[in-house]
Each structure stands twice: as structure tokens, then as C-alpha cells.
Amino acid sequence: MFNCIFNLFNFNQHFINVFFLIFILLFNAVNPVVNKIRNIYEGTSNIEVIGNDVFFEILDPPDLKYTYRVRPAKDFGVPFSQINELRNVQLVLVHPKYGCGIPENADEVEGNVAFVQRGYCSFKMKTVYAEKVGARAIIITDEHQDHDDYFIGMIDDMDSQDVNIPSAYLIGKNGAMIRKTLEKLDRNYAIINLPVNLTFTPIHKISQPPWLQWS
Template sequence: MYQVVWYGILCTLFILITSSYSRHDRFFSDGISTAEIIAGDVFFEITDPVELEYTYRVRPAKDFGAPFNESFILKNAALVPVSPRYACQNINNQNDVEGNVAFIERGECSFKRKTLMAEKAGAKAVIITDINNANEEFFIEMIDDDGEEDANIPAAFLMGKNGLMITKTLERLQKQYAIINLPVNLTFTPIHKMNHPPWLGW
């Protein structure tokens, strides 16, 4: 009888311990899940150059452009800084942008205008960043400019600190683009296991 009781106690302890580990993998200490923290944001990863091999968080445009849904997958695509950098006019390096992701600086025209110009150049998606406010650690909501023309590719905003580091690193290495995978699914990845850029201090 004692053996049965001890067996029951041991089984209960095992269940409690294993469930606490699995809960730790899925939740933060305050009970908020990774999925709740991510909310509607999207992640991409840079695989080249090695100096930028981290996972980056972007905020999709609020009410224009196509969604980053299950059917949208880009593997080993180029993240191409456009010329001119604000993409308010026709993009000069269209051959590099076509079929890839346009990397555009915020300013001089609306987010939607930039997205439309990138789409016209053949981009599959757009990432916009504000390197002039690189010390700011927040995301900007990209909204529609109420223009009649609709954008049909996904667009998202990248935090300025990340944008500056990507831009400066590519310039220093004299590279025309970075290689990325977009999106990457981190819904069930604990926050402490995410490969955040070290300069964010998260």
C-alpha cells in the first residue's frame, strides 16, 4: 500500500515539474504568452552578412498593402536599400529591387507612396525605417494616405535603431543588399531564446 502511495506522489511531482518547464517555455513570468507580446507584428531574419545575423521585428502597415499571411513566404531574398533612398520617385536600382524586398527610409512622402513606387519597381515587399531617429525604441504605425491607388504588396516598419545598423553595416562592407527570410514564425519561441540584435539591449 505504501508503495502505491509513494508511486502516486512521485507521479504527481513529475507532472508538476514537467508542466512548469513547458509553461516557462510558453509564458513569461507574469503569465503573458509570447503570442500576446508579438501581437500582429512580423519577424524576419538576416542570414548574410554575418554581422547582421539576427532576428528583426517589424510592424505591418495598418490599413494598406497586402497582409503578411500564410501564403507570403520569401526565402533567401535580398533586402535592397533603394535609390533614391526615400523612394518618392521612380526607383533607379529596379533590377536589384525586382523580386526582392525594398528597404526604404522614412521621409519626404507617405508610407503608401513609397510602397507603390516599390511595387512599381517589382518589389515583393517593403520595409521602411527611420534611421534619423535611431535612438528611438518604438514602432511607427504606418497608415493609409487616402490616395485612390491601392498597394498590393506587404509593407512594414522597422525600428530606427535596427535600420541604422543594417544601413551602416552594408555601407561599411560595401554590400548592395542583405539576404533575408521573411517572415519567420516565432509564435512559440520564448522571448529569451529569440535572436535579438545585441544593440537593442533586450
């Protein structure tokens, strides 16, 4: 009788040990996935979500006071990490809006961030002209409905001219809303900070434009 009880106890103990081992293996397999989800939606880092993209925030006018995501040019210009944060600078609508020559409002662009529309010349050429009139950076967008909801990779056009300011692409929905709102308010610029560091800000705490949800 005593031997039976002892054998039963050993069997149960062995079963518990095996169960505990399986539990540990499953926990170790699942835990990285759980941590990744937590980091994206609740945790401390968005680095896997934003990749190489950068962000800027509009401070004024209030109708545009949100945080916007832009994608830097791939192989021309300087990285945003190499410039000081541009605080309380103007994001200026360039005239003509395509920025394929010296702007008519070059004095307004000087010392600020140029805002131009895609088309009629290369991304790099727009950046070259913005730099020539003293822009500190340039944001390019495409407001055409066929291209207004995704990012476009801006690549070098093999022109020999050097570019020494950062350049970034803003999706068209945001670009169209910025231009439309500024024109409605009869003003030619918004006040922005560029770039802003959101590495340790959870996605759900970023003030996203209500007309656009980041994926």
C-alpha cells in the first residue's frame, strides 16, 4: 500500500515537472510576440513602426495642429538627424507651387521650410531650387487623388548638383489638407517644429490628423 502511494506521488511529481517545462517553453516562444504588441500599442517604443520616417508638428493654425509623418529622400540631401531641430519655423507654400525654378516668394522661403507640389521636375531639382533661395528643408507632396494616400520613394535623378538640405515626402491627403486650409485662411504658411522625436511615444498617444489613420 505504501509503495503504491509512493509510486503515485512520483508519477504526479513527474507529470508536474513535464507540465512546468512545457509551460516555460511556450512562454518563451510567445513572450517576444506579446512584448512587440505591447511596445506598439501600449509600450515605450515605435521604432519598428516608423522605420526611417520622421515627423513634424504644426503649431499654428489650430485647424492643422497635428503631427505629420514624412519619408526622407533615399539618396540625396542630408539626413534630418544631421540638422538641429527647426523650432517655430514657417512651412511656406512656394509660388509657383511646383517649385521647379526660383520661387516668386523666395524672400518668404529663406530661412524656413519650403512646401511644394510634386510634378514637372524631379524631386532633387525642387530641393536644389529650395536650397538656392535659403530654405532649411523642403517637404514635397502629391495632392492628386490617384497618389494621395501612400508614400513615394524620392530618389536621386543623377544630376551632378549637390544638395545640402533635407528633403521629405508627405502623403497627398495631408498635403492637400494643409494647402486647402491655409488658402481658406488666406495665409501662406504654417508654424511647425521639424523633426520631432517620437521614438518613445506610443502610436495611440500621437496627435494624428483626424482625416488620416497611420497603418
